[in-house]
Amino acid sequence: MLTRIDHIGIACFDLDKTIEFYRSTYGFQVYHSEVNEEQGVREAMLKINETSDGGATYLQLLEPTREDSAVGKWLAKNGEGVHHIAFGTPDVDADAADIRDKGVRVLYDEPRIGSMGSRITFLHPKDCHGVLTELVTSAPASTSEH
Amino acid sequence: MLTRIDHIGIACFDLDKTIEFYRSTYGFQVYHSEVNEEQGVREAMLKINETSDGGATYLQLLEPTREDSAVGKWLAKNGEGVHHIAFGTPDVDADAADIRDKGVRVLYDEPRIGSMGSRITFLHPKDCHGVLTELVTSAPASTSEH
Numbered sequence: 297m298l299t300r301i302d303h304i305g306i307a308c309f310d311l312d313k314t315i316e317f318y319r320s321t322y323g324f325q326v327y328h329s330e331v332n333e334e335q336g337v338r339e340a341m342l343k344i345n346e347t348s349d350g351g352a353t354y355l356q357l358l359e360p361t362r363e364d365s366a367v368g369k370w371l372a373k374n375g376e377g378v379h380h381i382a383f384g385t386p387d388v389d390a391d392a393a394d395i396r397d398k399g400v401r402v403l404y405d406e407p408r409i410g411s412m413g414s415r416i417t418f419l420h421p422k423d424c425h426g427v428l429t430e431l432v433t434s435a436p437a438s439t440s441e442h
Numbered sequence: 443m444l445t446r447i448d449h450i451g452i453a454c455f456d457l458d459k460t461i462e463f464y465r466s467t468y469g470f471q472v473y474h475s476e477v478n479e480e481q482g483v484r485e486a487m488l489k490i491n492e493t494s495d496g497g498a499t500y501l502q503l504l505e506p507t508r509e510d511s512a513v514g515k516w517l518a519k520n521g522e523g524v525h526h527i528a529f530g531t532p533d534v535d536a537d538a539a540d541i542r543d544k545g546v547r548v549l550y551d552e553p554r555i556g557s558m559g560s561r562i563t564f565l566h567p568k569d570c571h572g573v574l575t576e577l578v579t580s581a582p583a584s585t586s587e588h
Contacts, residue, residue, distance in 0.1 A: 298468050300491040301499045314571050345446040348492035353447045376572030378524040425460050426522030
């Protein structure tokens with residue numbers, strides 16, 4: 297069961313400049329940053345608010361580390377902008393299986409590792425009215441590193 | 443001061459079909475629907491979670507009521523997908539003035555009426571790393587109609 301907007305993923309050409317835009321314009325701070333080599337991105341999470349399911353909603357700023365990554369190809373085609381949206385769930389495996397059974401294409405056979413040790417999968421945007429949609433289960437608090 | 447993600451605005455060709463997708467795939471329900479003739483949209487708000495500032499985060503599904511509306515033109519160019527993101531604030535006037543002073547183009551001279559009697563304005567996407575960005579102050583609870 298999806299219980300929150302976990303984050304909005306925003307693709308950018310220059311992570312540092314984009315972080316500075318969100319800081320100087322709105323006052324948002326970097327909560328966490330990392331490089332995810334599997335996804336081919338350097339990313340920063342800006343925490344915007346906490347949510348009624350005990351989680352939080354972030355902006356996730358994404359700069360590709362290589363042109364042939366999914367985000368790199370998307371940026372080359374579309375330019376900067378909203379790349380995907382992500383719903384939080386306590387059980388990404390169960391939700392992914394349930395959604396696959398409804399005929400929506402789930403892009404990974406098994407969830408992979410996302411921001412802050414979360415487990416993630418994606419749904420095909422053509423099956424979701426044009427929206428690349430991610431499902432996220434946060435890491436247990438004890439293993440989440442900032 | 444921006445205190446939450448208020449909503450993610452998603453443009454679609456057929457509002458009823460898109461509502462049905464979000465209901466049957468994820469179980470999300472319509473919290474509110476309306477036609478905004480000024481914006482040229484028929485819309486549905488799906489409440490996803492409540493937020494730590496006392497508000498909530500919604501998906502806002504948008505179908506244009508006319509081809510020459512902003513959303514109609516955007517859909518013709520881009521197809522279905524994420525159209526904008528919106529931050530909630532207690533004082534859209536003050537935040538819009540502050541952000542304008544920083545050199546970001548604010549699209550309206552004065553805030554206009556958005557979903558559920560809110561007051562809204564937009565920031566130019568070219569000044570926001572490609573993201574059409576809305577600022578929203580909710581209507582007082584007593585005047586908000588579902």
